[in-house]
Amino acid sequence: MADTGTGLVLGYDGVHPFSRVQLTGRASVQELLRTVLDPLEPFFSPLKARVRCPGATAVRFDQTASEVEGICRPLWGLACLLAGGGEYRGTQWWVDGIRAGTDPDSSEYWGYPRDNDQRMVEMCPLGYALAVAPVIWQSLSPSERVNVENWLGNSINEKKFAPPYISVAVCFMPNTNWLWFRVFANLGLKKNGGKFSQDRLDADIEHLNTFYRGGGWSNDGPEGIHQMDYYSSSFAIHFLQLLYAKLAGEDEPARAAEFKRRAQACALDLVHYYDKEGRSIPFGRSVGYRFAMVSFWGALAYAGVELPAPLTWGMVKGIVLRHFRWWQTQHDMWSPSGTLTVGYSYPNMYMAENYNSPGSPYWACLAFICLAVPETHPFWTSKEENHWDVIPKIKALEQPGHIMSNLGGHCMLLSSGQACSYPMKGTHSKYGSFAYSSAYAYSVPPGLFTLEQYALASQLGLSDDGGEYWKTRRLSESRLETAPDGSGPVLVSLWAPFPDVKIKTYLVPPTAAAPNWHLRVHHIAAGREVMTADGAFAISNQRAGDGRYLDLYDAAKAEGTRPKLIGNYDLSTPEAWATGAQGAFAVSKGAVGIRALERDLLAGGGGERTATLVNADPNSNLVESRTTIPTLQHTIRRGRAVWYVSAIYAKPSGDGVPRQSYLDGWDSPPAIPAWLADDMARTAPSKGGISSRL
Structure with a gap:
């Protein structure tokens, strides 16, 4: 200087x-x-x-x-x-x-x-x-x-x-x-x-x-x-x-x-x-x-x-x-x-x-x-004091339509229904994402071609042209509800990325038993064939020692991705993919990941979801200029309906958080709540149709 x-x-x-x-x-x-x-x-x-x-x-x-x-x-x-x-x-x-x-x-x-x-x-x-x-x-x-x-x-x-x-x-x-x-x-x-x-x-x-x-x-x-x-x-x-x-x-x-x-x-x-x-x-x-x-x-x-x-x-x-x-x-x-x-x-x-x-x-x-x-x-x-030990760990905010979480090492809000009233760059990212975190900022699209440019952090994207252009949630009807078993608040929203593709999304906040997880559940009735991509949070795609992109996960270093992070445009390398149940995660400044819990509820929808890492285009994220996004992908055939149950993991780095603990909760995802499993069972997959009411 x-x-x-x-x-x-x-x-x-x-x-x-x-x-x-x-x-x-x-x-x-x-x-x-x-x-x-x-x-x-x-x-x-x-x-x-x-x-x-x-x-x-x-x-x-x-x-x-x-x-x-x-x-x-x-x-x-x-x-x-x-x-x-x-x-x-x-x-x-x-x-x-x-x-x-x-x-x-x-x-x-x-x-x-x-x-x-x-x-x-x-x-x-x-x-x-x-x-x-x-x-x-x-x-x-x-x-x-x-x-x-x-x-x-x-x-x-x-x-x-x-x-x-x-x-x-x-x-x-x-x-x-x-x-x-x-x-x-x-x-x-x-x-x-x-x-x-x-x-x-x-x-x-x-x-x-x-x-x-x-x-x-x-x-x-x-x-x-x-x-x-x-x-x-x-x-x-x-x-x-x-x-x-x-x-x-x-x-x-x-x-x-x-x-x-x-x-x-x-x-x-x-x-x-x-x-x-x-x-x-x-x-x-x-x-x-x-x-x-x-x-x-x-x-x-x-x-x-x-x-x-x-x-x-x-x-x-x-x-x-x-x-x-x-x-x-x-x-x-x-x-x-x-x-x-x-x-x-x-x-x-x-x-x-x-x-x-x-x-x-x-x-x-x-x-x-x-x-x-x-x-x-x-x-x-006054002497500086903390506030996070005296406020509720989970709280529903009626007016903004948010569920706030103070669990898992960061503040997070689950959101539905808000939208800017006029055209705005990246408005679907700024208002329509499912989750917003103090530790993992939202991402905006630096371009409009392929997943790398759309940078679908905490968003579900759908494409009807083979993966070139993607549509996400922007406008939706939404309501805050209390889970039928009284366990806590739930956000429910109805939205339609295409006129003949109807989606009902449930957002379920973390729990004390699984503080680093939240659930994102979608019922999708597709009137056309669509590819889907369900993204977790974006995380820094840089190694701590030299700033180079992350390698395959190394437990000794507590750093890397699983499956392997492959460069842009390479969609066929076997090492870059895992099953949805195995999921995908990335570890650098803490850990983020996503895995599928739907088991056999995709019958007739086109097979099981798969997991991979999307190497987001640079400068798409607000805080980290180089990021990767663990993502679940799938294709729903025309006329079919499916249930997706995505469990999203996030454990940020911070004072007193050992690197070796970043993935401590990864192998213990939460169970699908019984009330939600009952609701899913009542709506059989592949039959089409979705309730138009919240």
């Missing part, structure tokens, strides 16, 4: 200053933020109104808006630092930038927002910064304040929001969490005595309340959309509700109390998304915002929420600091100049949304809301 005087340069084996900070308390987190902000210095425009982060990638909006993202999104961190009494040497850069960016006569004017304009999103951090960092407004002349009022307030308040599914061409403002951004544009002006619209602010909040579904959860959109990801909690809705409760609570105590009540209820669900290693479960879109996944927890402290039992402030502090520490181990997420990249653990355009510009990842700065929390708050004064 070298410092040229014009910015950070990371060379071979360079370690970002972010990873060198020893996180202990508030002052260390302040320093952590500074290591995020410092590398931006060389990329400010001459008048400081724009930041052009490295990376010349285009997005769905214009280049100026991309550079407005570059200056406004880091404001989340800077504003929280200043609100908590901290200091930053570059504060004046942002003051000057806001002055020039809102001046219509400036060469660096940000531009008046058009319909569906990204500029409206960036008004949110600016509005919050104005509300909590008086230095900004106080540094502006009367005419400059009018410029801010015109750009921040007048421009967005004239926009109407569109009903769902309306054509983008006539949409003025998305009917989603975006409405919160206008609330904060108005709130920032209101806090400084500027011109704002109370009517618009109130109307937006009342409409946003129609997104509330109960149990603390809000949907990211109106009725008819089922999308409850991190936007419902840390990225937008809960986070901004709590900030609003803090800033407007004295004037609106009833509204603030309701937002806090929702947060209390949701906290008991959201705590299941974070594991003992500091990782959160990647799920849904925009996970490239990285450590923003924990902003909800700092916002609880900021808003003065009383924690629901059994949570303590020591546990909340532990969630936040452990999360930061995990990200400190992800050295590849930085550009050579020290800025955040588009991606997750490494630069990755395959998983990016079409709105992810080079400045987009700085929404991660929401996580620094904890810096606005006074140093006397128990969030800072």
Whole structure:
């Protein structure tokens, strides 16, 4: 690592200053933020109104808006630092930038927002910064304040929001969490005595309340959309509700109390998304915002929420600091100049949304809301504690439609029914996968040809053209049920990858007796011949010693695959295949695997399933750039119906987990629950047909 005087340069084996900070308390987190902000210095425009982060990638909006993202999104961190009494040497850069960016006569004017304009999103951090960092407004002349009022307030308040599914061409403002951004544009002006619209602010909040579904959860959109990801909690809705409760609570105590009540209820669900290693479960879109996944927890402290039992402030502090520490181990997420990249653990355009510009990842700065929390708050004064021993090991979350598991060394959610309401790259991976793990992130397709490119981690794919193109679950009807024997929750979904191929899927969570296994059971009625591929989790395909691809499993090294991992496009080598009952596994950073339990229930469907390792195309997984996926394959003949019972194994590596123990549970898969075996027996294989009701 070298410092040229014009910015950070990371060379071979360079370690970002972010990873060198020893996180202990508030002052260390302040320093952590500074290591995020410092590398931006060389990329400010001459008048400081724009930041052009490295990376010349285009997005769905214009280049100026991309550079407005570059200056406004880091404001989340800077504003929280200043609100908590901290200091930053570059504060004046942002003051000057806001002055020039809102001046219509400036060469660096940000531009008046058009319909569906990204500029409206960036008004949110600016509005919050104005509300909590008086230095900004106080540094502006009367005419400059009018410029801010015109750009921040007048421009967005004239926009109407569109009903769902309306054509983008006539949409003025998305009917989603975006409405919160206008609330904060108005709130920032209101806090400084500027011109704002109370009517618009109130109307937006009342409409946003129609997104509330109960149990603390809000949907990211109106009725008819089922999308409850991190936007419902840390990225937008809960986070901004709590900030609003803090800033407007004295004037609106009833509204603030309701937002806090929702947060209390949701906290008991959201705590299941974070594991003992500091990782959160990647799920849904925009996970490239990285450590923003924990902003909800700092916002609880900021808003003065009383924690629901059994949570303590020591546990909340532990969630936040452990999360930061995990990200400190992800050295590849930085550009050579020290800025955040588009991606997750490494630069990755395959998983990016079409709105992810080079400045987009700085929404991660929401996580620094904890810096606005006074140093006397128990969030800072408490000793770090763990939460995983006091929360339920298995819990059904009604509103997002998840079953959460805190067994087997990782946090995992089983999911059915969610879907993004508009076209999105890899949407079937981000919402339609069966399982999502804090230890084994989801994979997205880097191409659309053969299994290697589809990277079907935790998905069932079906092909009717001999294996070139594959379809997976995207839209489904789903319901949470209690198993008939009362043993626990079960997720059931109905879906149809082709009009004449109907599938009913049961997802059964781990048990205390088999903590590293979950069951995925499919009843498939095929109106056409289809090949199937049922994938386990993706795991690192690298040997520990030299980084080369995994060999056949070596028990002495506790590393490798079984059967043998063969290179792409080689589908006929006998050593690469095993029976479905034998299954396939891979061992590197822990172990993952899959095996078939259906025994003779495939009669007439085309023979027994087989097991193999799919050498997924590089950069398909969010965390590991080279992965393999244990997979069961089969062909169902036209007009036939089959039952698949897939047992999926996962035992992550971690502190205190010996390598030799990674496969300890592999030879003891769970039995098919009796209630499910009875259901399977009632629906004979090969007769076709599937119930259309849940």
